[in-house]
Amino acid sequence: MDRKTALSINRRLLNHYISGTTDVAPGEFSVGTDIFTDPKLAELERAKLFHATPQPVAFSGEIPDPGCYLTLNILDVPVLLVRDDHGRLFAFINSCMHRGAQVARGSGKASSLVCAFHGWSYKHDGTLKGRPEADMFATRPEDCSLARLAVAEKHGIVVVGCSADTSQRAVDSALDEIGLELECLQLREYKLIERRRFEVAANWKLINDLSLESYHFKTLHRESVAKILAPNAAVDTFGRHSRWAFPMKSIARLEQLKESEWPDSVEGSVTYTLYPGVMLLVNASGAQIIRSEPGHSPGSSVVTYVGMYAPHGSFDGACEAFRFGGDVFADEDLPVAAECQRGIEARGGRYLLGANEPLLQFWHKLWDCRSDE
Structure with missing residues (x-):
């Protein structure tokens, strides 16, 4: 202030x-x-x-560094916040594109996101990194990325759209009216x-x-x-x-x-x-x-x-x-x-x-x- x-x-x-x-x-x-x-x-x-x-859900400092992640449940929607190697923040539905299990639990830092059910792994930007016995699947890896949610960091607060219908524009502007005060x-x-x-x-x-x-x-x-x-x-x-x-x-x-x-x-x-x-x-x-x-x-x-x-x-x-x-x-x-x-x-x-x-x-x-x- x-x-x-x-x-x-x-x-x-x-x-x-x-x-x-x-x-x-x-x-x-x-x-x-x-x-x-x-x-x-x-x-x-x-x-x-x-x-x-758009929902204010966390402080930016809860995901402080590249590779850090935080999992949340927001109205029963499993949400995953993660930073890539460049520090960019992403939000996904925390659900493997194979059978739906979580790809991360709690919070921490990891080089990749790995489903504990069958071992499918994902990069921090949500794209598929690898899957055991890949020749058993016909769906292209690029079509198996984690489901992305709109997310923004404004003034040290993380805002997420918990529905795919929530636009990035709405999330970006959610705190604008009080932005100068928060900054x-x-x-x-x-x-x-x-x-x-x-x-x-x-x-x-x-x-x-x-x-x-x-x-x-x-x-x-x-x-x-x-x-x-x-x-x-x-x-x-x-x-x-x-x-x-x-x-x-x-x-x-x-x-x-x-x-x-x-x-x-x-x-x-x-x-x-x-x-x-x-x-x-x-x-x-x-x-x-x-x-x-x-x-x-x-x-x-x-x-x-x-x-x-x-x-x-x-x-x-x-x-x-x-x-x-x-x-x-x-x-x-x-x-x-x-x-x-x-x-x-x-x-x-x-x-x-x-x-x-x-x-x-x-x-x-x-x-x-x-x-x-």
């Missing part, structure tokens, strides 16, 4: 902190609780918000700490809602986050993306300093939400991605939590922030999301979003697929 933007956000956060206020929407907003329970809507969301929409973060050189995966008995939107408001800090996080962070938020939107900032309690010290003496970074935490709802959290020493996607029922989701450290920052500090945030997320946020899902399924009715939850209002309007039918 450039200094001018950091100063502007710090100014807003300090004013909110001193006055006990926060950015707000014009008023209350509500949606029906069926958005978390309706199977037909869940299928519509899978089709429109995930299969047909200033210099995420390309960040290095991996860890990638975690959770299966949660809650709708994917309930998971995302946890990272879009600070109203719950004083109660749910009173013994953790609330001890160091204040709920006074500054929110901004960038087309179909958003930024949410909230201060550390130490921001009060800025009141005693001239602005020329203020830090170059936000005295707090910043969360960017990338359409269709991927959280990018940035702090002084690292960054995290929280990605929630639909599970096999409206009341289930799969969540990934990825931590990275900045090469110019403190590795120990980045690890501490990742583990602290991850523990709060796993031990406090996710259980309450599952609790909300059970309560909503039992009572029905409306889901209320207060004026003090402006980003929730913004995102729930974006997620309304039925308005497009």
Whole structure:
């Protein structure tokens, strides 16, 4: 983030902190609780918000060098990200063109991609490298390349089209509206700490809602986050993306300093939400991605939590922030999301979003697929 933007956000956060206020929407907003329970809507969301929409799925630094690969499952689509010898990034469906088995598992570095079923091997650009007993097959090797998916690296974030119908142009432009903001973060050189995966008995939107408001800090996080962070938020939107900032309690010290003496970074935490709802959290020493996607029922989701450290920052500090945030997320946020899902399924009715939850209002309007039918 450039200094001018950091100063502007710090100014807003300090004013909110001193006055006990926060950015707000014009008023209350509500949606029906069926958005978390309706199977037909869940299928519509899978089709429109995930299969047909470019997906931010990883940091560039998770596939750092030529020959490196990373395998992902995105809505049950097995995806393989791999760099060739020139550092170019490719995305494929992780499925051998012989009988469909995976050609890579987990992550790592390899000179070629080899199917563990029958030993067919592929180059990093997806073309067939070799197959045992090749004279038994009439299909030409050039017709046996891995199925390619559209992929782009923008501002240190990897975006993939998980359907063959998603165009390269759509993937290339997915982050354009917030591109200038992301570019200033210099995420390309960040290095991996860890990638975690959770299966949660809650709708994917309930998971995302946890990272879009600070109203719950004083109660749910009173013994953790609330001890160091204040709920006074500054929110901004960038087309179909958003930024949410909230201060550390130490921001009060800025009141005693001239602005020329203020830090170059936000005295707090910043969360960017990338359409269709991927959280990018940035702090002084690292960054995290929280990605929630639909599970096999409206009341289930799969969540990934990825931590990275900045090469110019403190590795120990980045690890501490990742583990602290991850523990709060796993031990406090996710259980309450599952609790909300059970309560909503039992009572029905409306889901209320207060004026003090402006980003929730913004995102729930974006997620309304039925308005497009």
